[in-house]
Amino acid sequence: MSDFLAIAVLFLALLALLGAGVWVAFSLIIVGALGMALMSSAPIGPILATTLWGHSTSWALAALPMFIWMGEILLRSRLSDDMFSGLAPWLQRLPGRLLHVNVFGCAIFAAVSGSSAATAATIGKMSVPELTRRGYPESLIIGSLAGSATLGLLIPPSIILIVYGVATEQSIARLFIAGILPGLLLVSMFVLYVTGYALVKTSAIPTDGGDTTLMDKLRASRRLIPVISLIVGVIGSIYLGIASPTDAAAVGVLLSLLLSALNGSLSWTMFRESLMGATVTSCMIAFILVGAAFLSVSMGFTGIPRQLAEWIGSLELSPYALLAALTVFFVVLGCFLDGISVVVLTTSIIMPIIEAAGIDPLWFGIYLVIVVEMSQITPPVGFNLFVIQGLTGFDILRIARAAFPFFLLLMIGVVLITLFPQIVTYLPSLMGR
Template sequence: MSDPVTALVLLGVLFALLASGVWIAVALGLVAFVAITLFSGAPAGLILATTLWGHSHSWALAALPLFILMGEILLRSRLSEDMFSGLAPWLVKAPGRLLHVNVLGCAIFAAVSGSSAATAATIGRMSVPELTKRGYPEGLILGTLAGSATLGLLIPPSIILIVYGVATEQSIARLFVAGILPGLMLVLLFAGYVAVRAWSDPGLIPTETLRASFREKIRASRNLIPVALLIGGVIGSIYTGIASPTDAAALGVVLATVLAWASGTFSWGAFFEALMSATRTSCMIAAILLGAAYLSVAMGFTGLPRNLAEWIGTFGLSPYALLAVLTLFFILLGCFLDGISVVVLTTSIIMPMVTAVGIDPLWFGIYLVIVVEMSQITPPVGFNLFVIQGLTGIDILRIAKAAFPFFLLLLLGVILITVFPQIVTVLPDAMG
């Protein structure tokens, strides 16, 4: 059987399993079992046992549940209220006014959570009622929240970058550092879009009655100090080399717990809820990663990734042409799967093609995360859309329509890092 036909058979089996409602981890494992049994002579059961054992203890992967727990703790604290009160006095005169609270608030929370869904829930819980009450247009409230919450996947510490780093054996610390400038670039693009909309239609943004002296602004900014300390403690320790991502994640959990207790809104019950939620999420991701590891090993036994990469190489695609095809592929795949599943499903097959045309795997990780961010705001399986629908009760198609300009801005971000790859690579290269 030819390699393209083999790939189509396995892809058909995978989508049939996913469509039937089988768990993603189980579906991956079954496809791997089929691949080894039908297309190689290796013992599928023995490979399953050795793969699960070999991939079930990874020090780098230990950062994952810790960062998830940190985000869950902060989700149940008073952080969003403190950020709103700390940012609002500085933004009342900006074009777009308090809509920028969504953009900057999401960027700040992304730097301490690592999850776009947690970012959308935390910031939206405070900003949506407040901005609606003040008369801001619904489309921009929902759009800025849905679009900016995707920064949780890119700005370190990013859960999906940990998954990519483990799956492709890339340095997680370098991936984290590589995500900083692209994350800031997207913040500027989102804020610039809000400013342009405000300038083009002066009646769109309501007038703010909130006025504060410089001293009052400084006083309000004290609410941002705990968040700044948490960001500095986590990201600073990684960038300076004092701590590994796993050590920094443990530090982040301790700092987040202390800050949550100090806010006066955190209890033992809330801590237990955070612990259980983090456990469920971590177990789900771990199961998917183990299924993906088995599939990766199975692909190696069949020789399919290498042969497909060679087959695609016969088309003579340039790096830009390959990226264009992959962007479309990932966007379509992201319409039906969550971001982590997209990454673990595709890396074993895609990476040989990527490295064959000379694309830096570190740069490709950031590119992949931005494309996956786009899928977070596209129906039918846009996780940010579901979170915001749960917060507001608004129809998901209305939310998707409001988020569409930010989908285009993320696409522009992909183009910018493709044309100017230094945006991604300059900080990791400086880090050494």
């Protein structure tokens, strides 16, 4: 069988399996085995066994369930309510007023949950009813929530960055640090957009009655202390070199349990539900990762990545043209798959091309996450759109239209980190000294 025909068969087989509803992990393993059978004489069984065992026992992977469990605990605790109440008094004089709670609330919660969907659900449960009751524009309520919730994929600790680090053998600690400045950049862009909207359409923003004194604001800020302490405990320990990402994840779980106990939201039921939710999600992601690892190994035996890299190289695309093509590819792919699946499905094929083009794999990880963020608010399968649809009951295209300006802002973010890669690489370079 010719190489081209074999590649077409494998691609169609993967589409057929995913379209038939076969689990992503099983689909990856089946396609990997089929590829080895068609294009290699290597023994499939022993390679499958050693690959699954080797990648399922990775120490770096241990951080994943811990961070997911931490997010599950926070999702069920009252810390998110405290965060809303602590932020609101400080934002009443800023153009856009309480709409900024969506942006800052998502940014803060993203820094302790690591999940885009959990961020959208948690902040949305609080902000959507309250902002709607106060008369804020529906499109901006939904759009700012949908766009800002994607920050859960980028601001560390990010689950998808752990997945990328494990799949590409990059340092998870350096990826976490690399995500800080791009995350702050996107937060600033979202704030500026909401501020500009409020200044242009002043009549659309309601006037919230009653000014709060400085003492009222300071008293409200006390409710932010637990969340800020958690962020400092997790991210600070990694940045200062005190703890590895896995150690910091364990610290985060202990701190989130302690804080939940202190505010009275910790119960046996909540503990059990958070643990089971984390177990289900972690098993799903880990299973996908080991399936992707086998596909990556099998592709190495078939030689497809090398041939694809040579073909891309023969096109003589500049790095910018390559990134532009990959951006379209990832956004389209992300319209039909969740972010983690996009990463694990493509890294084995894309990374040789990226390395051949001289693109820094660390920088590419942050680029990839931002592009996947864009796909989270793109129909028909933008996961954040589904979460917000569940909260509001609105039509998904209506939500997508509201989120479109934030899609464009994310696109601008991709352009900025491409033109100024130091936004991504500066902090990791300090860490390496």
